[in-house]
Amino acid sequence: MLIIGSHVSFTKAEGLLGSLNEALSYGANTFMFYTGAPQNTKRFEIDKNLTEKAYNLMKENHINVDNLIVHAPYIVNLANNKEEAKYDFSINFLKEEVRRCEELGIKYMVLHPGSHVGLGVDVALSNIIYALNIILKDSKTTILLETMAGKGTEVGVNFKELKTIIDKIENKDKIGVCLDTCHINDAGYDLNNIDSVLDEFDKIIGLNYLKCIHINDSKNEKGAHKDRHENIGYGTIGFNNLLKVIYHEKLDDIPKILETPYINDKAPYKEEIEMIKTKKFNDKLK
Numbered sequence: 416m417l418i419i420g421s422h423v424s425f426t427k428a429e430g431l432l433g434s435l436n437e438a439l440s441y442g443a444n445t446f447m448f449y450t451g452a453p454q455n456t457k458r459f460e461i462d463k464n465l466t467e468k469a470y471n472l473m474k475e476n477h478i479n480v481d482n483l484i485v486h487a488p489y490i491v492n493l494a495n496n497k498e499e500a501k502y503d504f505s506i507n508f509l510k511e512e513v514r515r516c517e518e519l520g521i522k523y524m525v526l527h528p529g530s531h532v533g534l535g536v537d538v539a540l541s542n543i544i545y546a547l548n549i550i551l552k553d554s555k556t557t558i559l560l561e562t563m564a565g566k567g568t569e570v571g572v573n574f575k576e577l578k579t580i581i582d583k584i585e586n587k588d589k590i591g592v593c594l595d596t597c598h599i600n601d602a603g604y605d606l607n608n609i610d611s612v613l614d615e616f617d618k619i620i621g622l623n624y625l626k627c628i629h630i631n632d633s634k635n636e637k638g639a640h641k642d643r644h645e646n647i648g649y650g651t652i653g654f655n656n657l658l659k660v661i662y663h664e665k666l667d668d669i670p671k672i673l674e675t676p677y678i679n680d681k682a683p684y685k686e687e688i689e690m691i692k693t694k695k696f697n698d699k700l701k
């Protein structure tokens with residue numbers, strides 16, 4: 416079954432109900448959100464009433480809560496332990512985020528592995544492993560490591576680096592991967608040949624670890640290490656290649672989330688989801 420949605424907002428006033436209503440307005444059957452501003456660590460108390468209302472509305476609309484995704488804020492960097500206080504803060508903050516996911520009943524949280532900021536990849540990976548083992552101890556939430564474009568000193572830019580982390584995680588059933596099509600294109604993977612990309616993923620990590628896919632086109636060529644998302648069909652990956660990912664038989668039942676840019680301050684998700692469902696490219700989107 417096609418499980419498709421997009422990034423949506425999550426506000427103090429409307430909570431999970433507001434996020435769900437936004438997703439429904441796009442014709443989505445899943446969605447992803449930050450539990451607060453992605454660029455800071457201020458967090459508001461979650462309104463249980465709104466969560467309960469959202470659950471009732473999900474039931475009515477046959478939306479499975481297990482397909483919903485939270486994205487961890489991108490300012491936390493588990494790879495960098497140069498300043499001990501900052502590193503500890505990041506670990507504790509993500510523990511809190513995991514707890515917020517539990518409170519909302521959300522199963523999966525996507526996390527950018529981090530940037531090594533001069534420490535080197537090996538040190539970065541061991542910092543991430545150390546931190547994740549603390550965060551995931553007794554966690555009900557599964558953390559999905561996102562494949563990264565390789566911008567700056569990002570780690571997690573190839574399947575091997577992610578595998579190195581996964582291998583050292585004690586709570587194995589609470590770790591997984593989120594594949595981002597723009598990021599892997601920018602990291603150098605060839606989306607003209609999705610089968611061989613998936614074969615490589617399966618050989619190195621195992622497809623059973625793949626729990627979420629971010630569907631984005633890219634403004635840049637394969638291997639550019641840039642990370643600039645484009646609307647689907649308007650970038651270098653192309654509409655047909657993205658459709659092959661979305662409808663791939665091995666990726667059925669994996670939630671697919673759009674994180675494409677707004678067009679004239681308007682979310683493009685209703686139109687993009689329509690394109691995906693009808694498998695027809697809309698050249699009038701922008």
Ligand code: FE
Nearest residue numbers: 486525527561
């Ligand atoms: Fe991300």
Ligand code: FE
Nearest residue numbers: 561595629674
């Ligand atoms: Fe992403």
Ligand code: ZN
Nearest residue numbers: 597598642644
């Ligand atoms: Zn990105």
